[in-house]
Amino acid sequence: MEFTEEQLKRYSRHIILPEVGGKGQKKISAARVLIVGAGGLGCPVGYYLAAAGIGTLALVDNDEVELSNLQRQIAHSVKTLGVNKADSAKQTFEALNPDVNVVAVKERINSKNILDLIRDYDVIVDGTDNFPTRYLINDACVMLKKPLVSGAILRFEGQITTIMPGDGPCYRCLFEEPPPAGLVPSCQEAGVLGVLPGVIGALQATEVLKLILGKGKPLKGELLIYDALGVNFRKVRIPKNSDCPMCGKDPKIKELSDIPEQFCSL
Protein backbone atom coordinates (compact mmCIF):
# COMPACT_ATOMS: atom_id res chain seq x y z
CA MET A 1 0.00 0.00 0.00
CA GLU A 2 1.26 3.47 -0.89
CA PHE A 3 0.11 6.50 1.06
CA THR A 4 -2.15 9.01 -0.67
CA GLU A 5 -1.27 12.70 -0.29
CA GLU A 6 -4.19 12.94 2.14
CA GLN A 7 -2.84 10.09 4.24
CA LEU A 8 0.65 11.63 4.28
CA LYS A 9 -0.92 14.70 5.80
CA ARG A 10 -3.24 12.89 8.18
CA TYR A 11 -0.52 10.61 9.54
CA SER A 12 2.47 12.97 9.19
CA ARG A 13 3.07 13.21 12.96
CA HIS A 14 3.19 9.44 13.15
CA ILE A 15 5.38 8.98 10.10
CA ILE A 16 8.09 11.29 11.39
CA LEU A 17 8.34 9.38 14.67
CA PRO A 18 11.30 6.98 14.41
CA GLU A 19 9.28 4.30 16.28
CA VAL A 20 6.39 4.53 13.81
CA GLY A 21 7.50 5.76 10.38
CA GLY A 22 5.81 4.69 7.18
CA LYS A 23 6.30 1.04 8.11
CA GLY A 24 4.60 1.43 11.47
CA GLN A 25 1.75 3.44 9.99
CA LYS A 26 1.17 0.62 7.50
CA LYS A 27 1.03 -1.87 10.38
CA ILE A 28 -1.61 0.34 12.02
CA SER A 29 -3.57 0.48 8.76
CA ALA A 30 -3.48 -3.30 8.47
CA ALA A 31 -4.47 -3.95 12.10
CA ARG A 32 -7.81 -5.28 13.28
CA VAL A 33 -8.96 -4.28 16.76
CA LEU A 34 -12.16 -5.27 18.56
CA ILE A 35 -13.52 -3.17 21.43
CA VAL A 36 -16.10 -4.70 23.74
CA GLY A 37 -18.36 -1.89 24.94
CA ALA A 38 -18.89 1.47 23.22
CA GLY A 39 -19.34 3.29 26.52
CA GLY A 40 -17.08 5.32 28.80
CA LEU A 41 -13.90 3.44 27.88
CA GLY A 42 -14.83 2.22 24.39
CA CYS A 43 -15.52 5.76 23.18
CA PRO A 44 -12.07 7.27 23.85
CA VAL A 45 -10.26 4.05 22.90
CA GLY A 46 -12.13 3.89 19.60
CA TYR A 47 -11.79 7.63 19.00
CA TYR A 48 -7.98 7.58 19.25
CA LEU A 49 -7.62 4.31 17.36
CA ALA A 50 -9.83 5.69 14.57
CA ALA A 51 -7.71 8.85 14.50
CA ALA A 52 -4.58 6.67 14.33
CA GLY A 53 -5.96 4.94 11.22
CA ILE A 54 -6.57 1.39 12.49
CA GLY A 55 -7.62 -0.68 9.50
CA THR A 56 -10.65 -2.41 11.00
CA LEU A 57 -12.24 -1.33 14.25
CA ALA A 58 -15.11 -3.42 15.61
CA LEU A 59 -17.36 -2.13 18.38
CA VAL A 60 -19.56 -4.56 20.29
CA ASP A 61 -22.52 -3.10 22.18
CA ASN A 62 -26.23 -3.81 22.33
CA ASP A 63 -27.18 -0.78 24.43
CA GLU A 64 -28.71 2.47 23.28
CA VAL A 65 -27.41 5.96 23.93
CA GLU A 66 -29.04 7.72 26.90
CA LEU A 67 -28.67 11.29 28.10
CA SER A 68 -26.90 10.10 31.28
CA ASN A 69 -24.14 8.62 29.07
CA LEU A 70 -23.11 11.92 27.54
CA GLN A 71 -21.22 13.13 30.65
CA ARG A 72 -18.39 10.72 29.67
CA GLN A 73 -19.19 8.69 26.53
CA ILE A 74 -17.67 11.17 24.08
CA ALA A 75 -18.44 9.41 20.80
CA HIS A 76 -22.19 9.87 21.30
CA SER A 77 -24.28 13.04 21.16
CA VAL A 78 -27.78 14.41 21.58
CA LYS A 79 -28.24 13.56 17.90
CA THR A 80 -27.79 9.84 18.61
CA LEU A 81 -29.95 9.51 21.73
CA GLY A 82 -31.81 6.22 21.45
CA VAL A 83 -29.44 4.93 18.76
CA ASN A 84 -27.46 1.73 19.33
CA LYS A 85 -24.10 2.71 20.87
CA ALA A 86 -22.01 0.74 18.37
CA ASP A 87 -23.86 2.47 15.51
CA SER A 88 -23.58 5.89 17.15
CA ALA A 89 -19.82 5.52 17.70
CA LYS A 90 -19.42 4.18 14.15
CA GLN A 91 -20.93 7.41 12.77
CA THR A 92 -18.54 9.51 14.86
CA PHE A 93 -15.43 7.52 13.98
CA GLU A 94 -16.24 7.39 10.27
CA ALA A 95 -16.68 11.16 10.27
CA LEU A 96 -13.27 11.50 11.91
CA ASN A 97 -11.43 9.11 9.61
CA PRO A 98 -12.96 7.53 6.49
CA ASP A 99 -9.86 5.30 6.14
CA VAL A 100 -11.12 3.15 9.01
CA ASN A 101 -13.49 0.26 8.42
CA VAL A 102 -15.75 0.52 11.49
CA VAL A 103 -17.83 -2.57 12.19
CA ALA A 104 -20.81 -2.15 14.54
CA VAL A 105 -21.74 -5.41 16.28
CA LYS A 106 -25.11 -4.86 17.91
CA GLU A 107 -25.01 -7.89 20.14
CA ARG A 108 -24.50 -8.57 23.79
CA ILE A 109 -21.33 -10.58 24.09
CA ASN A 110 -21.84 -14.02 25.63
CA SER A 111 -20.26 -17.44 25.91
CA LYS A 112 -21.89 -18.56 22.66
CA ASN A 113 -20.81 -15.72 20.38
CA ILE A 114 -17.56 -14.41 21.88
CA LEU A 115 -15.09 -16.81 20.24
CA ASP A 116 -16.49 -16.18 16.77
CA LEU A 117 -16.60 -12.42 17.40
CA ILE A 118 -12.96 -12.09 18.48
CA ARG A 119 -11.38 -14.80 16.31
CA ASP A 120 -10.45 -12.56 13.38
CA TYR A 121 -9.01 -9.68 15.42
CA ASP A 122 -5.40 -8.96 16.42
CA VAL A 123 -6.01 -7.13 19.70
CA ILE A 124 -9.06 -7.12 21.98
CA VAL A 125 -9.99 -4.19 24.23
CA ASP A 126 -12.15 -4.64 27.30
CA GLY A 127 -14.27 -1.56 27.89
CA THR A 128 -17.07 -3.32 29.76
CA ASP A 129 -18.56 -2.31 33.06
CA ASN A 130 -19.19 -5.59 34.85
CA PHE A 131 -17.15 -8.47 36.22
CA PRO A 132 -18.82 -11.47 34.54
CA THR A 133 -18.20 -9.99 31.07
CA ARG A 134 -14.65 -9.05 32.08
CA TYR A 135 -13.96 -12.68 33.05
CA LEU A 136 -15.65 -14.03 29.95
CA ILE A 137 -13.46 -11.81 27.73
CA ASN A 138 -10.35 -12.86 29.68
CA ASP A 139 -11.17 -16.55 29.30
CA ALA A 140 -11.96 -16.27 25.59
CA CYS A 141 -8.74 -14.31 24.93
CA VAL A 142 -6.67 -16.90 26.83
CA MET A 143 -8.33 -19.69 24.81
CA LEU A 144 -7.62 -18.01 21.48
CA LYS A 145 -4.31 -16.46 22.62
CA LYS A 146 -5.43 -12.93 21.82
CA PRO A 147 -3.69 -9.96 23.47
CA LEU A 148 -6.20 -8.18 25.70
CA VAL A 149 -6.02 -4.60 26.94
CA SER A 150 -8.26 -4.40 29.95
CA GLY A 151 -9.45 -1.22 31.68
CA ALA A 152 -11.82 -0.41 34.52
CA ILE A 153 -13.04 2.76 36.22
CA LEU A 154 -15.05 3.78 39.26
CA ARG A 155 -15.52 7.12 41.04
CA PHE A 156 -12.07 8.77 40.83
CA GLU A 157 -10.00 5.67 40.22
CA GLY A 158 -9.12 3.64 37.18
CA GLN A 159 -6.94 0.68 36.36
CA ILE A 160 -5.44 -0.93 33.30
CA THR A 161 -3.44 -4.02 32.42
CA THR A 162 -2.40 -5.82 29.25
CA ILE A 163 -2.85 -9.57 29.14
CA MET A 164 -0.60 -11.52 26.78
CA PRO A 165 -1.85 -15.12 26.90
CA GLY A 166 1.04 -17.55 27.22
CA ASP A 167 3.37 -14.74 28.20
CA GLY A 168 2.40 -13.46 31.63
CA PRO A 169 -0.60 -13.62 33.93
CA CYS A 170 -4.27 -13.42 32.99
CA TYR A 171 -7.11 -11.72 34.86
CA ARG A 172 -7.85 -14.90 36.81
CA CYS A 173 -4.25 -15.01 38.10
CA LEU A 174 -5.18 -11.80 39.92
CA PHE A 175 -8.64 -12.83 41.14
CA GLU A 176 -9.75 -16.38 40.34
CA GLU A 177 -13.47 -15.64 40.38
CA PRO A 178 -15.56 -12.51 39.90
CA PRO A 179 -16.75 -10.88 43.14
CA PRO A 180 -20.33 -11.72 44.13
CA ALA A 181 -22.99 -9.52 42.58
CA GLY A 182 -23.53 -6.34 44.59
CA LEU A 183 -20.17 -6.43 46.42
CA VAL A 184 -18.42 -4.00 44.11
CA PRO A 185 -20.64 -1.03 43.29
CA SER A 186 -21.28 -0.09 39.68
CA CYS A 187 -20.71 3.36 38.17
CA GLN A 188 -24.47 3.71 38.20
CA GLU A 189 -24.51 3.23 41.98
CA ALA A 190 -21.25 4.89 42.92
CA GLY A 191 -20.69 7.48 40.19
CA VAL A 192 -17.65 8.21 38.06
CA LEU A 193 -15.90 11.43 37.16
CA GLY A 194 -16.65 11.91 33.46
CA VAL A 195 -13.05 12.49 32.42
CA LEU A 196 -11.75 9.34 34.13
CA PRO A 197 -12.62 6.93 31.29
CA GLY A 198 -10.84 9.42 29.00
CA VAL A 199 -7.59 9.00 30.95
CA ILE A 200 -7.84 5.20 31.17
CA GLY A 201 -9.16 4.85 27.61
CA ALA A 202 -6.25 6.90 26.26
CA LEU A 203 -3.84 4.60 28.12
CA GLN A 204 -5.61 1.55 26.66
CA ALA A 205 -5.37 3.00 23.14
CA THR A 206 -1.65 3.61 23.73
CA GLU A 207 -1.17 -0.03 24.74
CA VAL A 208 -3.01 -1.20 21.62
CA LEU A 209 -0.81 0.92 19.34
CA LYS A 210 2.37 -0.30 21.07
CA LEU A 211 1.29 -3.92 20.55
CA ILE A 212 0.56 -3.28 16.87
CA LEU A 213 3.86 -1.45 16.35
CA GLY A 214 5.85 -3.93 18.45
CA LYS A 215 7.45 -0.99 20.26
CA GLY A 216 8.06 -0.37 23.94
CA LYS A 217 7.07 -2.84 26.64
CA PRO A 218 3.47 -3.88 27.11
CA LEU A 219 1.85 -3.39 30.53
CA LYS A 220 1.82 -7.14 31.17
CA GLY A 221 2.20 -8.68 34.60
CA GLU A 222 1.34 -5.32 36.13
CA LEU A 223 -1.79 -3.41 37.01
CA LEU A 224 -1.49 0.36 36.61
CA ILE A 225 -3.78 2.18 39.03
CA TYR A 226 -4.65 5.86 38.59
CA ASP A 227 -5.98 7.83 41.53
CA ALA A 228 -7.31 11.11 40.19
CA LEU A 229 -7.88 12.81 43.55
CA GLY A 230 -4.41 12.09 44.90
CA VAL A 231 -2.82 12.40 41.41
CA ASN A 232 -1.02 9.09 41.74
CA PHE A 233 -0.13 6.47 39.19
CA ARG A 234 1.08 3.30 40.83
CA LYS A 235 1.92 -0.11 39.42
CA VAL A 236 1.11 -3.32 41.23
CA ARG A 237 2.87 -6.46 40.09
CA ILE A 238 0.56 -9.37 39.15
CA PRO A 239 2.41 -12.67 39.53
CA LYS A 240 1.48 -15.47 37.19
CA ASN A 241 -0.42 -18.08 39.19
CA SER A 242 0.66 -21.60 38.26
CA ASP A 243 -2.64 -22.83 39.75
CA CYS A 244 -4.71 -20.33 37.75
CA PRO A 245 -7.98 -22.03 36.72
CA MET A 246 -7.65 -20.49 33.24
CA CYS A 247 -3.96 -20.26 32.30
CA GLY A 248 -2.24 -22.39 34.97
CA LYS A 249 -0.50 -25.74 34.47
CA ASP A 250 -3.70 -27.73 34.87
CA PRO A 251 -6.55 -25.37 33.96
CA LYS A 252 -9.91 -26.27 35.50
CA ILE A 253 -11.88 -24.12 33.11
CA LYS A 254 -12.31 -25.95 29.81
CA GLU A 255 -15.25 -24.06 28.41
CA LEU A 256 -16.78 -20.62 28.60
CA SER A 257 -19.67 -20.06 30.97
CA ASP A 258 -22.61 -17.73 30.58
CA ILE A 259 -23.12 -14.51 32.40
CA PRO A 260 -25.76 -14.62 35.13
CA GLU A 261 -28.35 -12.00 34.31
CA GLN A 262 -28.32 -10.37 37.77
CA PHE A 263 -24.88 -8.96 37.00
CA CYS A 264 -26.05 -7.16 33.95
CA SER A 265 -27.78 -4.24 35.57
CA LEU A 266 -25.53 -1.55 34.16
Place this chain on the structure above:
Amino acid sequence: MEDIKVDKYLDIRGEVCPYTLVKSKLALENIGVGQILEIILDYPEAANSIPKAMHNYGHSVITVDKINPKEWIVRVRKEVED
Protein backbone atom coordinates in the same frame (compact mmCIF):
# COMPACT_ATOMS: atom_id res chain seq x y z
CA MET B 1 29.75 19.17 -5.96
CA GLU B 2 31.62 15.97 -5.17
CA ASP B 3 31.05 12.95 -7.32
CA ILE B 4 28.96 10.64 -5.14
CA LYS B 5 26.98 7.61 -6.25
CA VAL B 6 23.35 8.36 -5.43
CA ASP B 7 20.95 5.44 -5.00
CA LYS B 8 17.67 7.36 -4.88
CA TYR B 9 16.56 10.86 -5.88
CA LEU B 10 13.74 12.76 -4.22
CA ASP B 11 12.28 16.00 -5.53
CA ILE B 12 10.33 17.80 -2.82
CA ARG B 13 10.33 21.25 -4.41
CA GLY B 14 7.02 22.90 -3.63
CA GLU B 15 6.60 20.96 -0.37
CA VAL B 16 6.60 22.72 2.99
CA CYS B 17 7.29 21.43 6.51
CA PRO B 18 6.47 18.92 7.84
CA TYR B 19 5.84 17.18 4.49
CA THR B 20 9.42 17.82 3.42
CA LEU B 21 10.44 15.62 6.35
CA VAL B 22 7.60 13.11 5.91
CA LYS B 23 8.58 12.46 2.28
CA SER B 24 12.31 12.39 3.05
CA LYS B 25 11.79 9.88 5.85
CA LEU B 26 9.60 7.63 3.68
CA ALA B 27 12.18 7.73 0.88
CA LEU B 28 14.91 6.69 3.31
CA GLU B 29 12.79 3.80 4.58
CA ASN B 30 12.82 2.45 1.02
CA ILE B 31 16.59 2.24 0.60
CA GLY B 32 19.11 -0.01 2.31
CA VAL B 33 21.65 0.84 4.99
CA GLY B 34 24.73 2.38 3.34
CA GLN B 35 22.76 3.70 0.37
CA ILE B 36 22.51 7.39 -0.46
CA LEU B 37 19.42 9.55 -0.91
CA GLU B 38 19.66 12.88 -2.73
CA ILE B 39 16.93 15.37 -1.90
CA ILE B 40 16.25 18.55 -3.86
CA LEU B 41 14.16 21.12 -2.00
CA ASP B 42 13.17 24.76 -2.15
CA TYR B 43 11.60 25.39 1.24
CA PRO B 44 14.28 27.45 3.02
CA GLU B 45 13.53 26.19 6.52
CA ALA B 46 13.87 22.58 5.32
CA ALA B 47 17.46 23.25 4.22
CA ASN B 48 18.24 23.42 7.94
CA SER B 49 15.61 21.15 9.42
CA ILE B 50 16.03 18.16 7.08
CA PRO B 51 19.77 17.71 7.74
CA LYS B 52 19.15 18.15 11.47
CA ALA B 53 16.29 15.63 11.52
CA MET B 54 18.28 13.10 9.47
CA HIS B 55 21.18 13.41 11.90
CA ASN B 56 18.77 12.85 14.82
CA TYR B 57 17.43 9.70 13.12
CA GLY B 58 21.02 8.44 13.16
CA HIS B 59 21.81 8.91 9.44
CA SER B 60 24.83 10.77 7.99
CA VAL B 61 24.33 14.04 6.19
CA ILE B 62 27.04 13.99 3.53
CA THR B 63 26.50 17.34 1.79
CA VAL B 64 24.14 20.32 1.90
CA ASP B 65 24.58 22.52 -1.19
CA LYS B 66 22.74 25.66 -2.18
CA ILE B 67 22.63 25.17 -5.92
CA ASN B 68 20.89 28.46 -6.74
CA PRO B 69 19.25 31.27 -4.73
CA LYS B 70 16.12 29.19 -4.13
CA GLU B 71 17.12 25.52 -4.19
CA TRP B 72 19.19 23.14 -2.09
CA ILE B 73 20.46 19.60 -2.53
CA VAL B 74 20.88 17.46 0.57
CA ARG B 75 22.58 14.07 0.44
CA VAL B 76 22.04 11.58 3.21
CA ARG B 77 23.54 8.14 3.74
CA LYS B 78 21.25 5.72 5.54
CA GLU B 79 23.10 4.41 8.58
CA VAL B 80 20.46 2.59 10.61
CA GLU B 81 17.56 0.28 9.79
CA ASP B 82 14.12 1.73 10.59
